[in-house]
Amino acid sequence: MRLSRYPINTMKETPAEAEVVSHQLMLRAGLVRRLAAGLYSWLPLGLRVLQKVERIIREEMNRAGALELVMPVVQPAELWQESGRWTEYGPELLRIKDRHERDFVAGPTHEEVITDIARRELQSYRQLPVNFYQIQTKFRDEVRPRFGVMRAREFIMKDAYSFHLDEASLQSGYRTMYDTYTRIFTRTGLTFRAVRADSGAIGGDVSQEFHVLAASGEDAIAFSDADDYAANLEAAVAAPPAQARPAPQQALRKVPTPGARTIAELARFLQVDPARCVKTLIVEGAEQQVVALVLRGDHELNAPKAQRLEGVASPLRMASAERVLQATGTEPGYVGLVGLKCRVYADHSALALADFVCGANEKDTHLTGVNWERDVTGAAAADLRSVVEGDPSPTGKGRLKIVRGIEVGHIFQLGRKYSEPMKALVLDEAGRETALYMGCYGIGVTRIVAAAIEQNHDERGIIWPAPIAPFQVVLVALNLQKSARVREVSDRLYAELTAAGIEVLYDDRDARPGVKFADAELLGIPHRLVVADRGLDAGRLEYRQRRDSASTEFPADGALAFMRARLGT
């Protein structure tokens, strides 16, 4: 591609709307343009990256035996009513009416449509297992779209759905997709990690996420330094402490603690370690009563874990100050365990404490020397907290480390969640009707592009991993307007490399060298060739990789062979 015929519009200044570096660079490099909140156009250069990613996905899905199809973006409401999600999905589901006032949705996902296809097309166990996928636009009416294409309302997703006769087949299909995803993300050249997304079924691979590791990631993931345990922080299991609880030493004592509402204030006031304090959080219960959740002072409540507990409202809601007063007789900040009437869940590590500090259910007052059994009874043990760096791995091997990631893939075993209400049945070997088992597997295609930039950039711009770079080589011709020799050599080189199947972005603009170098680096093309009189005098060209800080020279004659060697083709 000749840059003189390619209307790129690079920007020196960062548009004010862009907060994260991938969004800034995508705008500055002219990959995307915003049309409205969460809606982006992909300009030619950005589309090339997107298509590289899609190609890798397609090749690996096909290799795994999945079958590509395309389903409509606009879907009839009836299907969503049938699955129950017309009412369950909430305002993220964009509902639209056609000219006859009939209800439709702009598809945020396609379980309903694919299940409808499955129940029509699949009649026999002989047709199973089967996996259908598509690469297609989704619409989710996000409350707050942000970070450019990272959390857009309209985005491209690869979604796949597998159908099986039984659970064993589902698990095997799920493992195949796990392996396929691993190959896909490996091939994109990104550093990633597969993590457990759900701890509900112990040891079961019911749902896993694939994260591109980047400091700016929205998710925290925990992994063991000694084995392959890795989980989203939301789902990471905090192992109960190994040591038994020490015997009580101190007597229960009430102490005045004026103004000490937070654990930090309390610890400072009493000169005790926050890890020897206990915090009692009052949350709304599933019915009328509130529920108390007890954590060690230095630990954080994990909402997904808490809202799974019996009797706790889901989604989790903290009780209002009035409700706290009503239930405990005091205000938040002084709530404690002794004499507490409501249902109590205590985190394992809080339960392991002896002689600890907690609120006295009385303003400006706490208790010290509190002990389980002796002073407090009836607390149920639970895993309530988020793990922290250095916690023992729940597998028993190693300690947990925490890094940040961007979720780019998610695989689920759905079981019969859709097939039963939507009556997707086949006949088994014995001629009996049986509901299909189903798995679903998503990849955020547009998000991968942003994640790639988050993970690979420097102060000059993008540094594309080679497999998804829009072009392999940028050919920078210096002063070609004046130098017939430079123009001739560059034109010839461009033609030669292009004919050899190499994707070359040829900067043949009448621009100063500095402009061309700066743009080449902003655009992040992995390999750069420079043609200039200075080198040609010695019969040489110049080569440099995007990550390198210095160039090397090589004989101009052998350019094609030289580049082939660099590209490994």
Add this chain to the structure above:
RNA sequence: CGGAGCGUGGCGCAGUCUGGUAGCGCACUUGCAUGGGGUGCAAGGGGUCCCGAGUUCAAAUCUCGGCGCUCCGACCA
């Protein structure tokens, strides 16, 4: 949905408090010079100052209403 902020050529901003000819930098066009790291000089083109109503001799500026966008939080994946 709660809180905060911002809407002025394509982009980044000043001007608004204190009403009086719509500006600067980048980008764009043309010319000359320059030609290895966003070059210099000169001449240009391009703006319903988000929209509507009001106040006023006069509104980018003041008042009211609306719309859009961004950030933080909540929510969601």
